Amino acid sequence: MSTTERPAAETTELPAGYERRWWVLATMVVCLLMVIMGNTILNVALPTLQRELDATQGELQWAIDSYILVFAGLLFSWGVVGDRIGRRKVLLAGLTIFALGSVLAAFSGSALELIAWRALMGVGGAAVQPATLAVITNVFPAGERGRAIGFWAGASGLAVAGGPLAGGLVLEHFWWGAVFLLGVPVAAVGVLGILLVVPESKDPDPGRLDIPGVLLSIAALVVLVYGIIRGGSEGWGDTLTWGALAVGAGLLAVFVWWQRRTAHPALDVSLFRSPAFSAAAGALALNFFALQGATFYLVYYLQGVRGYSPLQSGAALIPVALGIALMAPRSSKLAERFGAKAVCATGFALIATSxxxxxxxxxxxxxxxxxxxxxxxxxxxxxxxxxATESIMSVVPREKAGAGAAVNNSVRQVGGALGVAILGSVLAGAYASRLGDDVDVLPAAARDQASESIVATLSAVEQAERAGGDAATAAAAVADPAREAFVGAMHLTAVGTAACAVVAMVVVLVWLPGRHRTR
Structure with missing residues (x-):
């Protein structure tokens, strides 16, 4: 692939760093891999963490969502900071924070510590991911941008595969904390690449930080997710659950009101007046809702029901990642030929079918x-x-690329966080309902937690079997019903996931632009 090829129509207005654009893209992909793998690598480690840290299902959901929620809440601010002081500086700061959080997470002594350090990793990740897309948007001219974004999006597929596979491989030979240390050398490579090839870029007229908006967005999402996760563990008749949902919804409404009122919003809600922008953002959110939520319950199916090791379950998830990696770069070309509407709708039809x-x-x-x-x-x-990503970025002016990239990434993260929270809670509630009184034969101290998760149930069975006696025989009889109960709960949860994909398909068919016709 040549690094000197120039588009004929744009030889007089080439962006800074154009000559090194493919090296810049490669560096941005490395940074993106670190951020996404830092999240997906946790998936195959969830059953191990549940056993080693004595974590509840709700705590595991928070271990995922603490990262995602902080990530989503700070994306807007980091985008503005990048526009103001330069995206190159923000990338370097983000990689450093992410690496520090990874090291601290690796040596967590409890589930609560892990949740806190995962949140710190989210601070760094929020700086890195939107900056990668902003840099690509600035370095590549319009004629090549779609292709570059296709490669950028395809890299997320490699991270989806690489994270679980690398995590499973590490867990085969080392302690669970080592899964977080894998990101440190990747961060070092990213820093080196940034220093060598990435040009500085910023907005000549940057916006201001919207501190109230950032705090409102994080508070609203945290309280909403708390209510959703609590509903799955404590039941949907719980007063505190509905109170949290009501407060979260209220804070979200205040956030939207503030964004419309302030002169320097964290989220430019006026962008959503564009049907194409709103449809693309909704499509991305629903895509990651399905991806993150489904991965959460599929890992439990593979390890809890089928008895796979972390490495085997990571390998089993490779087809998802390969599909993303293979199709994402090609989908840009398909969208040019058939239109974004047709390509995205076909994609969601396939997702619903799966x-x-x-x-x-x-x-x-x-x-x-x-x-x-x-x-x-x-x-x-x-x-x-x-x-969908190109539809979002095409609406945003180049000098506002940081803020546009923040919107693009925030809808992904919010969708993923809600996917883990909602689908995880549906799964936990359905599993507990199907398992019923079968857990009563387990040790009293393990019953509540055992009813939330197939891994917790099987761990309690193993403990009872090691103790021996009549209790061991009774506990052993719980294993098969627990597996059947989980499969039934997974089937129910998957119906909801398929329904979301159908909704997304309808959204893009109605509002996303079709094929651009030329005369």
Whole structure:
């Protein structure tokens, strides 16, 4: 791939760093891999963390969502900071913070410590991810930008695969904390690449930081997710659950009101007046809602029901990532030919079909069926990422690329956080309901936690079996019903995931632009 090829129509107005644009893209991909792998690497470690840190299912959901919520809440601010002081500086700061948080997370002594350090990792990740897209948008001219964004989006597929696979490999040989240390050398490579090839870029007329908006957005999302996760563990009749949901919704309404009132909003809500922008943002949010939420319950299916090791479960998720990595770069070309509407709608149709196919995954389903279903899911998601991202970025002026990239990434993160919270809570509630009184034969101290998660149930069974006696025989009889209960709960949760994909398909068919016709 040549680094000196110039578009004929733009030879007089080439952006800074154009000659090194492909090296810049490679560096931004390394940074993106670190941020996404820092999140996805946790997925295969969840059952291990539950055992080693004695964590509840709710705490595990928070270990994922603390990162995502801080990430989403600070994206706007980091985008503005990058526009003001320079995206190169923000990238270096973000990589440093992320690496520090990774080291601290690796040596957490409890689930609460892990949640806190994951939040710190989210601070760094929020600086890095939007800056990568902003740099790409500035370095590549319009004629090549779609292709570059396609490669950028495809890299997320590699991270989706690389995270679980690398995490599983590490867990085969080292203690659980080592999964977080993998990001440190990747951060070092990213810093080196930034210093060598990435040009500085900033907005000549940057906005101001919206501190009230940032605080309102984080508070609203945290309280909402708290209510959702609590509903899954304590039941939806719980007063505190509905109180938290009401307060979260109220804070979200205040956030929107403030964004419309302030002269320097953290989120420019006026962008959502564009049907194409809103449809693309909604499509990305629903895509990551399905991806993050489904990965959460699929890992438990693979390790808890099928008995896979962390490495085996990480390998089983590779088809999702390969589908994304293969289709994301190609989807830009397909969108140029057939229109973003047709490509994204096809992608969501495939996603819905894959989640409908989860109904076929029983306790003894053949491996090929699992892999085919996950491949279909990845191909569908790969079809939507690049066209939806390009639809968002095409609305935003180049000098506002940081803020536009922040919007693009925030909807992904909010969608993913809600996916883990909502689908995880549905899964926990359905599992507890199906398992019923079967847990009563387990040790009293383990019953409450055992009813939330298949891994917790099987861990309690193993403890009872080691103790021996009549209790061991009774506990052993719980294992098979627990697996059946989890599969039933997963089927129910997958129906909701498929429904979200159908809604997303309708959204893009109605509001996303079709093929641009030339005369």
């Amino acid at each position: 989640f409908a196919g989860i109904q076929l995954l029983e306790t003894d389903a053949p491996v090929w069926l699992v892999l085919v279903d996950l491949s279909l899911q990845g191909i569908g998601m790969g079809c939507t990422l690049a066209p």
